[in-house]
Amino acid sequence: MTQEMILANATLVLPTETVTGSVVVRDGMIVEMDQGATVPACAEDCEGDFVAPGLIELHTDNLERHMRPRPKVDWPHQAAIVAHDAELASVGITTVFDALRIGSILSDPNNRYGKYARVVADELLSMRDSGGLRISHHLHLRAETCSETLIEELAEFGPEDRIGIVSLMDHTPGQRQFQDVSKFESYIRGKYAMDAEGFEEYVAFLHGLHDKLGKAHEEATVAEAKRFGAVLASHDDTTEAQVATSAGYGIHLAEFPTTVEAARANHAHRIANIMGGPNLVRGGSHSGNVAAMELAELGLLDIISSDYVPSSLLLGAVMLGQTWGDMAKGLHTVTAAPAKYTNLTDRGRLEVGLQADMIRFRLTEGVPSLRAAWHKGVRSA
Numbered sequence: 227m228t229q230e231m232i233l234a235n236a237t238l239v240l241p242t243e244t245v246t247g248s249v250v251v252r253d254g255m256i257v258e259m260d261q262g263a264t265v266p267a268c269a270e271d272c273e274g275d276f277v278a279p280g281l282i283e284l285h286t287d288n289l290e291r292h293m294r295p296r297p298k299v300d301w302p303h304q305a306a307i308v309a310h311d312a313e314l315a316s317v318g319i320t321t322v323f324d325a326l327r328i329g330s331i332l333s334d335p336n337n338r339y340g341k342y343a344r345v346v347a348d349e350l351l352s353m354r355d356s357g358g359l360r361i362s363h364h365l366h367l368r369a370e371t372c373s374e375t376l377i378e379e380l381a382e383f384g385p386e387d388r389i390g391i392v393s394l395m396d397h398t399p400g401q402r403q404f405q406d407v408s409k410f411e412s413y414i415r416g417k418y419a420m421d422a423e424g425f426e427e428y429v430a431f432l433h434g435l436h437d438k439l440g441k442a443h444e445e446a447t448v449a450e451a452k453r454f455g456a457v458l459a460s461h462d463d464t465t466e467a468q469v470a471t472s473a474g475y476g477i478h479l480a481e482f483p484t485t486v487e488a489a490r491a492n493h494a495h496r497i498a499n500i501m502g503g504p505n506l507v508r509g510g511s512h513s514g515n516v517a518a519m520e521l522a523e524l525g526l527l528d529i530i531s532s533d534y535v536p537s538s539l540l541l542g543a544v545m546l547g548q549t550w551g552d553m554a555k556g557l558h559t560v561t562a563a564p565a566k567y568t569n570l571t572d573r574g575r576l577e578v579g580l581q582a583d584m585i586r587f588r589l590t591e592g593v594p595s596l597r598a599a600w601h602k603g604v605r606s607a
């Protein structure tokens with residue numbers, strides 16, 4: 227059976243411009259695009275609303291939030307996955323790379339954090355294969371090098387998991403995201419209810435771990451990402467030297483560089499900079515690092531990720547569109563750019579022959595409100 231849908235009189239968001247026109251979708255694909263405000267009899271009149279490609283999210287911690295809605299409160303995983311999927315659909319995301327941490331700390335009884343990624347990956351892939359999800363889900367393994375179990379956890383994954391991204395993380399305090407140790411202290415002491423002395427012991431413990439295992443973990447992660455066929459990403463790069471190391475590993479994608487220096491060095495090495503939507507929306511980083519908007523103004527921001535607030539993806543892209551005076555360029559950071567750097571050639575642009583992943587939104591008092599979304603031509607929101 228052939229199913230056809232026509233969206234007409236829309237402001238189509240193309241990779242480099244916006245035009246008034248229509249899109250014809252058949253069997254989940256974009257099959258025709260025309261310019262002009264004409265509304266054929268069988269078409270839906272979009273009344274000038276923006277119609278853009280569905281959003282692509284590369285790094286979200288949102289699933290963890292659904293699985294643990296409060297500290298020490300666990301939610302049934304299948305239900306958490308479905309709620310997470312629905313939330314992402316409701317903010318215009320049609321493709322997501324779900325970030326799962328690998329690399330745990332088991333030996334420190336006070337600050338133990340355990341393994342969960344393999345179990346959750348199985349649950350997620352099973353739910354996806356059963357057809358229970360509205361949008362397209364891929365795995366993103368966040369490999370924490372400052373941990374005890376990274377190598378054995380990596381070994382539990384393989385090419386059959388079709389992992390999209392592996393990111394190389396090092397959250398040892400005193401560098402990268404936590405250059406400013408006082409920010410780490412307020413974060414960690416808030417999270418674990420730790421006193422000052424306990425905090426000092428914890429930092430010493432992490433430094434020991436980093437010195438002993440950090441380099442070996444880093445090299446193992448690079449090799450394993452290759453074995454999985456995944457895109458490798460760097461995370462929280464701060465210095466030119468760190469960027470040079472990333473480039474040496476063949477990295478083309480950098481999550482959340484923390485300084486202008488690192489962001490510039492990434493561009494010199496043809497590495498795309500991903501910045502957090504919450505940082506953009508709030509006007510600064512909660513860890514005291516470079517503001518995403520500063521990088522945007524310097525022409526150093528390529529991709530937005532919603533990080534821990536799903537709705538910041540569309541909002542952040544629209545804010546960039548307003549700042550740059552170019553809505554197509556703003557939306558590019560959450561559609562064509564993330565598709566390109568994760569090798570998703572079948573989506574990310576409104577173009578004949580591509581998958582019909584699309585969103586329709588308008589601006590209300592400057593804020594985007596989503597009117598509808600489609601994944602492979604089927605309504606997802």
Ligand SMILES: [Zn+2]
Binds near residue numbers: 397403461462
């Ligand atoms: Zn980080």
